[in-house]
Amino acid sequence: MTHPDTAQDDLTTAPFTFTEHQQRFATDVRAFADSIAPGYAERAVSEEFFWEIHREIASRGWLGVTLPRELGGMGEPAVTAGLLMENIGSADFNVGLSIFAGICNSGLLGQFATERVRDEWLPAVLSGERLVGFALTEPGAGSDARGIQTRAERTADGWRLNGSKTSSGLAAIGDASIVFARTGDGPNDISVFLVPFDARGVTPGRIPSRGGKPIGRGTVEMEDVVVPEDHLLGEIGTGFSMIAKTFDYTRSLLGLLGYGVATTALRMATDFAVERKTFGQPLYHHQGVSFVVAEELARLEAVRWLAYRALALRDAGLPHTKEAAMVKWLGPRTAFDAVREAVILHGHRGYSDLLPLQQMLLDLEGLEIGDGTPQIQKLIIAREVFGAAKRDATQQ
Ligand SMILES: Cc1cc2nc3c(=O)[nH]c(=O)nc-3n(C[C@H](O)[C@H](O)[C@H](O)COP(=O)(O)OP(=O)(O)OC[C@H]3O[C@@H](n4cnc5c(N)ncnc54)[C@H](O)[C@@H]3O)c2cc1C
Incomplete structure (x- = not known):
């Protein structure tokens, strides 16, 4: 019998030390974090997004910290992104979340978007001009993500999406969402689309909350929203x-x-x-x-x-x-x-x-x-x- 994989059995190691470059990076991030820390509490109770800070962060390349250099990122390992999150977190949770969204969503666009969509959206996200959120959760399916009901159906030249997303970061203030939708009836028939908020039939909204106000967590309603064929991210069914x-x-x-x-x-x-x-x-x-x-x-x-x-x-x-x-x-x-x-x-x-x-x-x-x-x-x-x-x- 194979024993359960407990920590005592786990001798997997990965070489780990902060390089000198990473230590310098952390010092730079910390200096920036200290400069924004005094404004945290005031920003946290406002629905205004901190554009100036966000663009400054973008200009330092941090939104693409782990994105490959050939896609406009810094090409750093994941450990460096950890240093970024830790040090920004010490100053302002919400600024940390906006960087987090930048890292996560630029990574998805960089890896899975078609060339045309990538060229249109990735530079705008990395430069801090546009915000793209991540829309998986629905009113009827959160933890049980396989239960999502948003549907995407093929049209003659693209995809038609219908459904409701909720609790999506940046929904109320962003320009687009990476939307997970059902493209079949099997449990794994989930595909991923970039849905720009200026597409007809998209209605983003804000969920009132006492935390996370400036990052505009909210809803994305989609009624007969048509996106072009090339707005599919990755292969069908790989969500x-x-x-x-x-x-x-x-x-x-x-x-x-x-x-x-x-x-x-x-x-x-x-x-x-x-x-x-x-x-x-x-x-x-x-x-x-x-x-x-x-x-x-x-x-x-x-x-x-x-x-x-x-x-x-x-x-x-x-x-x-x-x-x-x-x-x-x-x-x-x-x-x-x-x-x-x-x-x-x-x-x-x-x-x-x-x-x-x-x-x-x-x-x-x-x-x-x-x-x-x-x-x-x-x-x-x-x-x-x-x-x-x-x-x-x-x-x-
Ligand atoms: C600050 C914040 C930011 C978020 N950002 C995003 C975002 O950007 N994009 C996005 O798509 N979503 C986002 N979410 C939504 C989040 O991912 C979901 O809220 C989460 O996955 C839980 O889903 P739910 O709220 O529907 O709870 P439910 O799935 O309804 O669960 C309710 C409770 O039951 C428990 N539970 C459920 N199933 C089981 C089980 N099998 N065994 C034991 N306990 C169980 C859960 O742990 C929970 O305590 C965000 C949420 C918050 C609070």
Whole structure:
């Protein structure tokens, strides 16, 4: 019998160290992040998109950090993108999400769009002129993505799409979405299309939320929307393999985004613990305070290196589905818990809007759900662990 694939059995390694180039890159990103950090709380409660910051980021090439150079990207490994997310996350969660969308969607366009669509859209996304979202979730199908009902049918010269998408990042402010639609009745008959929002029959909308406001998460209604034949991304029926490969990458990036947020909250808490005195002592003299900081930092550090391990495995071309799911489950949760402790350590101040900690909690709650909930990550981990045993059982 094959044993389940537990961590003890896993001796897979990928060469990993931050190169000097990556360390310089992280320092540059950190300097930029520090310059935008003071505006985070104000931007987070506004529905205005931060175009100026976005274009500055685009001009530095960061929206295409892992895109091959021949497509206009920086051609960096996935680990470098992790450094970008971690450092921007320490300053502004939503700016991190907009970079994340740029990385993810420029990657899909670069790899799967036809030459004409790629030439039209990719430079505009990379230069920060246009925003393209990712529309998989529907009112009737989220975790169970195979249940999507949006349909794409062939016409004489293209595709006609009908259906409703929801909870799609950038929907309310963007220019197009990468839309997953059913092109047959089988469970895997899902294909992917670029749907420009100026096509007739598309109605994008905003979902009111207290987190993620500036990135305009919303709905995309499609009624008899016709897109040209060349707006199909990849081959017909390959939507699910595209989703799986994308999520294996993006889940680690999101884990590091959350890590960045939490490190800022803990830095605020440690500064406060040095300045604030109670019972004649700085707060950090009380073990009840210093141990909380020690515990949260230890947990965050573990998540951070799990995320880089998943990214390094990806860069080495090794399987990393399980590790990415672990990061996506544990990362946002650990970050949320750390920020919550930072709130408590700040006393009443932490509960107020005078500090950004409550906003961070809202942002991290969204991070736990987007790109797959904790339960779905555990289903993936369990499938990876018990897959071999299950295969054995079915062969007997
Ligand atoms: C901030 C944010 C950003 C997002 N961005 C995007 C985006 O850009 N594009 C996009 O397409 N979607 C996006 N989403 C949507 C997100 O991917 C879905 O919300 C998520 O996949 C869950 O789907 P659902 O909300 O329909 O919940 P449901 O699938 O209805 O699940 C409800 C609850 O039941 C649990 N559950 C479901 N099935 C099982 C099971 N088999 N076992 C155990 N528990 C289960 C879930 O974990 C969840 O807790 C975003 C969501 C958020 C909050």
